[in-house]
Amino acid sequence: MQYRRLGRSGLQVSELSLGSWITYHNQVGTSAAIEMLAQAGDAGVNFFDNAEGYAAGQSEVVMGEAFKALKWPRLNYVVSTKFYWGxxxxxxxxxxxxxxxxKYLMQAIDxxxxxxxxxxIDLxxxxxxxxxxxxEETVRAMSDMITQxxxxYWGTSEWSAAEIRAAWDIAERHHLHKPVxxxxxxxxxxxQRVEQEYARLYEDIGLGLTTWSPLASGLLTGKYKNGSAPAGSRGAMESLAFLRDGLLDPARNAAVAQLEGIAAELGGNVAQLAIAWVNKNPHVSTVILGASKAAQLADNLGALALTPxxxxxxxARIDAMTQGLVR
Known part of the structure; x- marks a missing residue:
């Protein structure tokens, strides 16, 4: 495992990290969370991502119980949460x-x-x-969380480049803690957002990235190639029905089938190739993985061997296979 600075901050995060969206509380209880956090920690993972809105707060409860059981020194791990949906x-x-x-933000952190x-909370x-x-109201509230x-550190998720720059400029002008x-x-x-829209922000303000969905919600595992959603997959979950059309897209699944050939040549599978591809981008501080089972997490961590x-x-071959399918 390699470690990268989070933007221009001094904080170092593991190049692969573990997130809890969809899985914690819904698919992963406390005992399984303890097992997978320990497994990730043994592999060198030091960043664990969460959000207030995941499982209506219960994802944070599960992760908190796991940290308590593991008794890790607080300096050994970095944890995040996110606010907006309540x-x-x-x-x-x-x-x-x-x-x-x-009002919402100052109570949400508590x-x-x-x-x-x-x-x-670190991030x-x-x-x-x-x-x-x-x-400006949001920037001051986020800055005050840090002052208190x-x-x-604070940052954003799925903000436009213009919104991020506006927040950074306000913090700079008023000597507040800036989004990192x-x-x-x-x-x-x-x-497109990472490679084009944010391009100026990496140099101008030192923006760091903690990216999510390296497997496109499972599309890049190859499990949807036959045109249907396997039982237990995200595509089969009614709560995630909005993902289904994209997961069953014939053109993208045909590209996934081609990518499997490259992955095999490199000694891995298509999921590992997809994670390694994200990890290869020097602007990415960490790639957030999602896993509901220890075996799945172990497989995804195998992407480290493919990155170099x-x-x-x-x-270039990968780009040719995905040409016309990127947004």
């Missing part, structure tokens, strides 16, 4: 969901700390942009 959809939800206003049983993200709250010692990182989706089929094998020639 927890409750019942009753009066004004100022409690779909917002980044100060809730996450309690659920995760931590004194502070906190604005999970989506809020068009109805002035960016409840968080160490962005968490975008990034994989072989979803590339992605020569310019191999990368």
């Amino acid at each position: 927890l409750s959809r019942e009753g009066n939800t004004v100022n409690r969901k779909d917002t980044l206003n100060r 809730g996450s700390l309690q659920r995760m049983q931590l004194d502070f 906190v993200y604005c999970h989506r942009p809020d068009p109805f709250t002035p960016i 010692g409840k968080a160490l 990182m962005e968490q975008p989706q990034y994989n072989l089929f979803h590339r 094998k992605l020569t310019p020639e191999v990368l």
Whole structure:
């Protein structure tokens, strides 16, 4: 395992990390979380990603219980959470969901700390942009979390380049804590934001990336090649029905079948190739993996062996196979 600085900060995160979206509480209970966090830690993973909105806060509870059971020194791991959607959809939800206003944010951090049983959270993200709250209000609230010692670094997730730059400029102008990182989706089929829209931000403000969905929600595992969603897969989950059309796309699945040949040549499988491809981008600080079983996590960690094998020639072949399918 190699470690990379998070943007221009001094914090170092493992090039592969472990996230909890969809899996924790829904598919992974506390005992399985303990097993996989220990497995990841043994492999050198030091960053674990979460969010308030995952399983309505229960994902944070599961991860917090796992950390407590593992008894790791707090300096040994980096943990994140994200705010925007809130927890409750019942009753009066004004100022409690779909917002980044100060009232919500200053209470949300306290809730996450309690659920995760931590004194502070290393990385906190604005999970989506809020068009109805002035960016300056959000920037000041996020900066205050750090000043109060409840968080160490803050950033954004799925914000536009213009929104990130606006937040950074406000923080610079008012001597506030600046956003350090962005968490975008990034994989072989979803590339334009990372490779084009954010291009100036890497040099101009030192933006770091903690990317999610390296396997395009499972499309890049090859499991959807036959045109149907296997039982137990994300494509078969009714709560994720919005993903189904993309996962069953014939053209993309044909490209996945071609990519399997390159993966075999390199001594791996297509999932490992897809993760290694994301890891190869020097602007990516860490690639967030998702796993519901220890065997799946072990397989995904095998991407480390393929990363150095992605020569310019191999990368060009991959680009040719995915041409016209990227957004």
